Amino acid sequence: MSTYTALTKAFIKSLSMSKSNDKRTRITMKVIVAVVVLFIFVPVAIFCSLMTYSLVDNLSYFHIQDLGVAMVFHMISLFSLFFGFNVIFSEFYFSSDIEFVRPWPVKAWELVASKFTVSFYVDNAMQVFMVIASLVGFFFAAKPGVMSYVASVFATITLPILPLCYCGILSMIVMRFTKAIKNKEGVQRVSAVVLAFLILIFVILFRVLASNAEDAVHFFVTETNSPFVEYMNKIFPTVHFISRAIAFGSVTDLLIYLLINVFAIALMLLVAxxxxxxxxENLVSNGKAKARSFSALMEKSIQTTPFKAYFKKELMILVRTPSFFTNCVIPNFIWPVFVLIILKMQTYDASLTALRMYNTNRPKIVGFFLIVGSVVFSLIMTSLNSIASNAISREGKHFQFMKYIPVPYDMQWDIKVLVSFLLTFIGIWMYLLPACILIHINVIYVLVAIALSILSITFGSYMGVYIDSIQPKLVWDDELSVLRENTNVALSMGIALGISIAIGAVCYAFYAFVKVRLLLVSLSLFVLLALLNLFVLWRTAKRGKKNIAEQEEM
Amino acid sequence: MLEISGVTKTFNDLKAVDDLSFKVNDGEIVGFVGPNGAGKTTTMKILTGILKPDCGTVNVNGFDMAKSPLEAKEIIGYIADSPDMFLRLKGIEFLNFIADIYKVPTDVRRERIETFATRFGLIDALDLPMQSYSHGMRQKAMVAAALVHNPPVWILDEPLIGLDPKSAYELKNMMREHAAKGNCVLFSTHVLEVAEKLCDKIIIINHGKDIFYGTMDELSAKYPGLDFEQIFLEMTGEK
Known part of the structure; x- marks a missing residue:
C-alpha cells in the first residue's frame, strides 16, 4: 500500500461516526435520516433541478444551453470555495493528527495529497448532490447524447477539485509567507472576515443591480452570452469546458477539463x-495574556449555584471556541443582513414608510405573517444555529464529565436547552421587536407572536438536544468537525424545516383560501406547539436521561 | 470506604471487567495495577458512575451508586485519564466551576485553591486559558479540581502522569495525609515502584479479573525471592 493510500485510509476512518449497537437506536437514526433526506436534500435537489431546467430550456433557443449548466456549476464552485477554505486550512495545518504524522518520513506532497482527499471527502457530499440534481434538470431540458452522460459522471465526481485546489494553494502561501494565521483561532477569524467581506460584496452587487432591473438581467444572460459566466470562467475555467462537454457532448472539452484538473492538482502538490x-514554522501556541494578581483572582472566586455555574460554563465554551462562536452564536445576530439582501432583491417597495402604509391598510395580513413567520423563523433559527443539536456532541472527549459530577442529568439537559433558547430568542427579538414597533404593528399580534416564538424555540431546543443524545458525535478532531461531520445537526435541521414548511403551508392555505380567522390560526398554532412540546418533553423524560446514561463511547 | 462487589462489564462480547470484587477501607491507600487493557480505567469509570455495570454493585461510603448516584458522586474526587478538559476556560475559572458544582463555600474554596496552587506551582498560571498549559500543568489543574471539595473518597486514574517531580512528591504526600485522616484513596498506576512504596494494599488485575488483592507483604510471601516487578510479570503472564 502506498504512503498516500495508507494515510488517506487512516484519516478518513478517524472521521466517521460510530454506529450504535442498539437496534432501536439504529432504527430511530434511519427514520430521522429519511426525514432529513425528505426535507433538506429533496427540496435542494428540486431547486437545483428546476433552476437548471429553466435556464437550459430558455437558452437552448439561442444554442447557448451550456451557459445554463455553467451558471449553476459556477454557483456550486463558489459554494465549494467558500466552505472549503475553512476545511482545507483546518485539515492541512490544524488537525490533531498532523503533529503525529509530521515527524514520519512522509513527503510533503504525499501528506498534502492525502489531506486534500480527506477535505474533498468531507466537503463534497452536498456539492455532489447539487451537481447531480442540476444534471437531472439539464437532461430533462436538453435530452443530450451518450457523451454528455459520460461528461456528467466526471462533473459529478470532480467539479469541486479546482476550488479546493485554490484553497489548498492559498493556505500554503498564507502559512509560508505571512504570520496572519498562527493557530486554529486565526483560521476562524480570517474565515469570518472573508465571509463578512463576501456578504458585503453581494449586498453592494445586489444594490447596484437592483437599481436597474434591465442591467441586472443582462448581467446574468444576454441573447448570445453571459457577462456573469464570462467573469466566472476566468476564475473557474474548468466549468466552461465541462459545461460545453455536457451540453454539446464534446470530447475535446471533456479532455481539456480533465487536463486542467490534473494540472491544478499537480500545481498544488508542487507548491506543497x-x-x-x-x-x-509560523505556528505558535496561544500567547500569554497579562495575568491578574492572585489576590484579585481570589476576590472574584465567589460561590454560585451549580445551575448558574454550569450555565456560565456552557456559554463560555460557545463564545470562546471560534468554531462554535462563528457557527452557533453569530448567526443569531447577523440574520438581518440576509433579510436586507433579500429585501433589496425584491422589486416592490420595502421601505419603512411603505411597510407602515401596508400595515395600516391591511393589518391582519401583516399580523398573519408576523405570527406564522415568527413560529417558522424561530424553529428554523433554533435548528440552524445548532446550539441544541450539538449540545451533547460538543462535550466530546469530556462527555464523561457529565456523568461523574453530582448534577442531575435533567438539570444539565435543561441548561443546554436554556442556552439554546436564550441565544435564539434574544437574537430574533432584539431586531424583530423594534421592527414591529417601528412599523406600528398591533400590540396583540406582537404579544401572540412572542408567545408562539417562545413555544417554537423551546420545542426546537428540546428536540435538538434529544436528537443529539441518541447518538452524539463524541469523537472529533477539532471543533469545526463536530458541526460539519455531525449528522445530528442535519437531522435536527431537516425535521425543523419539514415542520416549518408544513406549518407555513397549512396556515397560509387555511387563512388565504378557507378564510379562517387569524384568532383561530393563532389558537391552532398554540395547540400544535403545545402538543409538540409535550411530545418532546415526554420523549426527553422517557429516553433522554437513559440516552446519556447508556452512552458508552468516550 | 469504597466497595465493589461482583461487577461485570462487557463491551461487544468482550468482558472488560469480570466478576470483580474488592474493598478500599477508610485510612487505606490502594494501588490498582495491571497491564494495558486489563480493565483498570473501566473499573474506575464504573466506580465513579460513568459506566453502568452489567451486574454487581458499587458502594461509596454507604451509598449505592445505582440507587443514590448523586450522593455517591458528591463524596468522590475523580481524576480522569486525560487532563484535556475545558481547555477554553482559565485555570481559576475551571477551579471555581468545579467548586460551584460541588457547592464549596467561598471562604473554603479560596483557602483550598491557594493551598493547591502553592503546592503545585500553579499561581502564575491560574489566570491563563488552560489551552496554553503544558500537559503537566493541565494534570495539576485536574488534581486541584478533583480535590477542591475535599472528598473523602479519591479515585485517581494514573494521576502522576505528566507531573514534575515536585508536584508528584506533593501529590503522594497529599494521598498519605488524606488516608491518615481516615479517608480512602484508590489510584491506578503503571509505575510499580510507586505502588510498592505508597500503598497499603495492591490490586492486580488482568483481563478484567482480580488476580491479587492484599498487602505487599502478603504478595511477597506468595512469591519468595522475587521483587515486585518480577512478581507482576509472573502473575500477568508477561514474563
Whole structure:
C-alpha cells in the first residue's frame, strides 16, 4: 500500500461516526435520516433541478444551453470555495493528527495529497448532490447524447477539485509567507472576515443591480452570452469546458477539463513540496495574556449555584471556541443582513414608510405573517444555529464529565436547552421587536407572536438536544468537525424545516383560501406547539436521561 | 470506604471487567495495577458512575451508586485519564466551576485553591486559558479540581502522569495525609515502584479479573525471592 493510500485510509476512518449497537437506536437514526433526506436534500435537489431546467430550456433557443449548466456549476464552485477554505486550512495545518504524522518520513506532497482527499471527502457530499440534481434538470431540458452522460459522471465526481485546489494553494502561501494565521483561532477569524467581506460584496452587487432591473438581467444572460459566466470562467475555467462537454457532448472539452484538473492538482502538490512544511514554522501556541494578581483572582472566586455555574460554563465554551462562536452564536445576530439582501432583491417597495402604509391598510395580513413567520423563523433559527443539536456532541472527549459530577442529568439537559433558547430568542427579538414597533404593528399580534416564538424555540431546543443524545458525535478532531461531520445537526435541521414548511403551508392555505380567522390560526398554532412540546418533553423524560446514561463511547 | 462487589462489564462480547470484587477501607491507600487493557480505567469509570455495570454493585461510603448516584458522586474526587478538559476556560475559572458544582463555600474554596496552587506551582498560571498549559500543568489543574471539595473518597486514574517531580512528591504526600485522616484513596498506576512504596494494599488485575488483592507483604510471601516487578510479570503472564 502506498504512503498516500495508507494515510488517506487512516484519516478518513478517524472521521466517521460510530454506529450504535442498539437496534432501536439504529432504527430511530434511519427514520430521522429519511426525514432529513425528505426535507433538506429533496427540496435542494428540486431547486437545483428546476433552476437548471429553466435556464437550459430558455437558452437552448439561442444554442447557448451550456451557459445554463455553467451558471449553476459556477454557483456550486463558489459554494465549494467558500466552505472549503475553512476545511482545507483546518485539515492541512490544524488537525490533531498532523503533529503525529509530521515527524514520519512522509513527503510533503504525499501528506498534502492525502489531506486534500480527506477535505474533498468531507466537503463534497452536498456539492455532489447539487451537481447531480442540476444534471437531472439539464437532461430533462436538453435530452443530450451518450457523451454528455459520460461528461456528467466526471462533473459529478470532480467539479469541486479546482476550488479546493485554490484553497489548498492559498493556505500554503498564507502559512509560508505571512504570520496572519498562527493557530486554529486565526483560521476562524480570517474565515469570518472573508465571509463578512463576501456578504458585503453581494449586498453592494445586489444594490447596484437592483437599481436597474434591465442591467441586472443582462448581467446574468444576454441573447448570445453571459457577462456573469464570462467573469466566472476566468476564475473557474474548468466549468466552461465541462459545461460545453455536457451540453454539446464534446470530447475535446471533456479532455481539456480533465487536463486542467490534473494540472491544478499537480500545481498544488508542487507548491506543497516547496512550501508546506515551511508553513508550520509560523505556528505558535496561544500567547500569554497579562495575568491578574492572585489576590484579585481570589476576590472574584465567589460561590454560585451549580445551575448558574454550569450555565456560565456552557456559554463560555460557545463564545470562546471560534468554531462554535462563528457557527452557533453569530448567526443569531447577523440574520438581518440576509433579510436586507433579500429585501433589496425584491422589486416592490420595502421601505419603512411603505411597510407602515401596508400595515395600516391591511393589518391582519401583516399580523398573519408576523405570527406564522415568527413560529417558522424561530424553529428554523433554533435548528440552524445548532446550539441544541450539538449540545451533547460538543462535550466530546469530556462527555464523561457529565456523568461523574453530582448534577442531575435533567438539570444539565435543561441548561443546554436554556442556552439554546436564550441565544435564539434574544437574537430574533432584539431586531424583530423594534421592527414591529417601528412599523406600528398591533400590540396583540406582537404579544401572540412572542408567545408562539417562545413555544417554537423551546420545542426546537428540546428536540435538538434529544436528537443529539441518541447518538452524539463524541469523537472529533477539532471543533469545526463536530458541526460539519455531525449528522445530528442535519437531522435536527431537516425535521425543523419539514415542520416549518408544513406549518407555513397549512396556515397560509387555511387563512388565504378557507378564510379562517387569524384568532383561530393563532389558537391552532398554540395547540400544535403545545402538543409538540409535550411530545418532546415526554420523549426527553422517557429516553433522554437513559440516552446519556447508556452512552458508552468516550 | 469504597466497595465493589461482583461487577461485570462487557463491551461487544468482550468482558472488560469480570466478576470483580474488592474493598478500599477508610485510612487505606490502594494501588490498582495491571497491564494495558486489563480493565483498570473501566473499573474506575464504573466506580465513579460513568459506566453502568452489567451486574454487581458499587458502594461509596454507604451509598449505592445505582440507587443514590448523586450522593455517591458528591463524596468522590475523580481524576480522569486525560487532563484535556475545558481547555477554553482559565485555570481559576475551571477551579471555581468545579467548586460551584460541588457547592464549596467561598471562604473554603479560596483557602483550598491557594493551598493547591502553592503546592503545585500553579499561581502564575491560574489566570491563563488552560489551552496554553503544558500537559503537566493541565494534570495539576485536574488534581486541584478533583480535590477542591475535599472528598473523602479519591479515585485517581494514573494521576502522576505528566507531573514534575515536585508536584508528584506533593501529590503522594497529599494521598498519605488524606488516608491518615481516615479517608480512602484508590489510584491506578503503571509505575510499580510507586505502588510498592505508597500503598497499603495492591490490586492486580488482568483481563478484567482480580488476580491479587492484599498487602505487599502478603504478595511477597506468595512469591519468595522475587521483587515486585518480577512478581507482576509472573502473575500477568508477561514474563
Amino acid at each position: 513540496e516547496l512550501l508546506y512544511f515551511k508553513g508550520f
